[in-house]
Amino acid sequence: MNNDEFYVGYAPKPPERLRRTIVRIVIALNAIAVVLAVLLVLGQKHFAASAFEFQQFREFEGVLQEHPYPSLLVRRPGAAEETLPFSRYLLVAPGKHGASSVVSGLDGRKVRIRGSLIYREGNTMIELASGAAPVAEEEASKRVATASDLGQVTLSGEIVDSKCYLGVMNPGNGKVHRDCAVRCISGGIPPAFSVKDAEGRPKILLLAGADGRQLNREVLDFVAEPITIRGRLTRAGETYILWAEPSSFVRRH
Numbered sequence: 001m002n003n004d005e006f007y008v009g010y011a012p013k014p015p016e017r018l019r020r021t022i023v024r025i026v027i028a029l030n031a032i033a034v035v036l037a038v039l040l041v042l043g044q045k046h047f048a049a050s051a052f053e054f055q056q057f058r059e060f061e062g063v064l065q066e067h068p069y070p071s072l073l074v075r076r077p078g079a080a081e082e083t084l085p086f087s088r089y090l091l092v093a094p095g096k097h098g099a100s101s102v103v104s105g106l107d108g109r110k111v112r113i114r115g116s117l118i119y120r121e122g123n124t125m126i127e128l129a130s131g132a133a134p135v136a137e138e139e140a141s142k143r144v145a146t147a148s149d150l151g152q153v154t155l156s157g158e159i160v161d162s163k164c165y166l167g168v169m170n171p172g173n174g175k176v177h178r179d180c181a182v183r184c185i186s187g188g189i190p191p192a193f194s195v196k197d198a199e200g201r202p203k204i205l206l207l208a209g210a211d212g213r214q215l216n217r218e219v220l221d222f223v224a225e226p227i228t229i230r231g232r233l234t235r236a237g238e239t240y241i242l243w244a245e246p247s248s249f250v251r252r253h
Helices: 016-043 162-168 175-186 217-222
Strands: 050-052 058-065 071-075 086-093 109-120 123-128 135-140 148-161 191-196 202-208 226-236 239-243
Touching (some): 058 086, 123 162, 162 175, 162 202, 175 217
Antiparallel strands (some): 058 071, 109 135, 148 226
């Protein structure tokens, strides 16, 4: 009887043929684990190119607009006075708070503010530095930036809080972010409608009432749900605004 391949646990080493078999199995299992890890990584959704320059304060100058949500219009370098090309920076306060109370009474005024940038895919926001209220210049703006009316539209997407979505959280949308988004929007952060254009690229639209009012508490029941909204779409600079009534919101199943 040949006992060369017989092996017991207390022996110093297994027989050579058994050892080679075990080595092959271990190598194969390690290779499978590596392949699975790579496939899982590749299958994950990529984070958006967004950022929050936390505690990196800058000085900004521009024309303040209070409605529908506080924003700063900053003239682009070399822009002609007649054409009024500008960049729009939404304004928010630190934490889960909007900036309406901070900028009240400054609509149409040239101001200087200090804050941190938040940005994503061409959309920009400034979180005002704590305790740093805008400083109004003596001269008031003589021109108000006009918006292009793009007509009535029906769009499908998801309501998000603009602050987290633009860069404070990543990702800043979906069911897992719903509780945070509800707290932010109820605290005054501008609600936004995240949609995709005809080519599948993500777009974000500010969401305001058809009469121009802020819609914060009126949209809380729809946050982070797939819905369809019908309303009037306008564009001012890089900013799209969807003017609609919550009565037009339809949940998609």
